[in-house]
Amino acid sequence: MKFIVKNMVCNRCIMVVKQVLEEMNLQPLRVAMGEIELKKPVTAKQLDxxxxxxxxxxxxxxxxxxxxxxxxxKSLLIQKVQQGDLEEHFSITDFITQSIHKEYxxxxxxxxxxxxxxVEQFFILQKIEKVKEWLIYNESNLSEIAWKxxxxxVAHLSAQFKKITGLTPSAFKKIGGTRKSLDEV
Structure with missing residues (x-):
């Protein structure tokens, strides 16, 4: 029995949901980003x-x-951004169509x-939050971030970043900007 779980966007979320399932003795077969699969069907009371x-x-x-x-x-796009290995001509249309097997x-x-x-605006917002993360933690320079x-x-990344945040990446880093959690994006 499969369920989609809203706001489950990180590994910590997966751990928390798995813990709840185990506490309830619901025997999770699989707990992944945004999804749970149980070994056995649940009653209406258990689901409530x-x-x-x-x-x-x-x-x-x-x-x-x-x-x-x-x-x-949302889960697919968040995962894709979090992996940080997007190719330059990444096609959201192809990615979603191949992943969900429905007409885009x-x-x-x-x-x-x-x-x-x-969907494209959501994807851009996710990418900007990832840029913020890497800038805050000094994990990569702008060239590496743009490539990932x-x-x-870098100019394209900087222009998009400024359009969304109102700041250039370097100004954001200089003022010690903050990020949103992924479920708030």
Missing amino acids: LLNEKLKALGFEVLDNTKQSQIEKI SQLSRLFSEVEGLT LGYSS
Whole structure:
């Protein structure tokens, strides 16, 4: 039995959700970014209790097919950005289509209707948060960051960063800017 879990965006989230499942004796088969798979079916009462416990921790089990597709798209894109190995001509359309096996135009329209922004805008926001992370922790210089996130140049990255944040990457670093958690993006 599979479920999509909203706001499960990091390894720590996976650990917390897995712990809740084990405490409830629900025997998780697999717990991954945004998804859980249980060995056995759950009763309505167990599902309600699971939902209650997860909501208290900032998560939510989705039963709506459309909402679960949106969360799947978000999880896939967050994972892709977190890996930090985007090729320069990365195609969101191809990536989503191959991962979800549904027509991209329908998924994109649904995403925009529910989220109020396009899939591409969401992806850019995720990339900008990753840039902030690397700048804050001095993990890479701008050239390396641009290359890792598939930007054609440092100038392109800097222009997009300034458009989103209002600051250049170097100004952001200089003032000691802060990041948002991934589930707030």
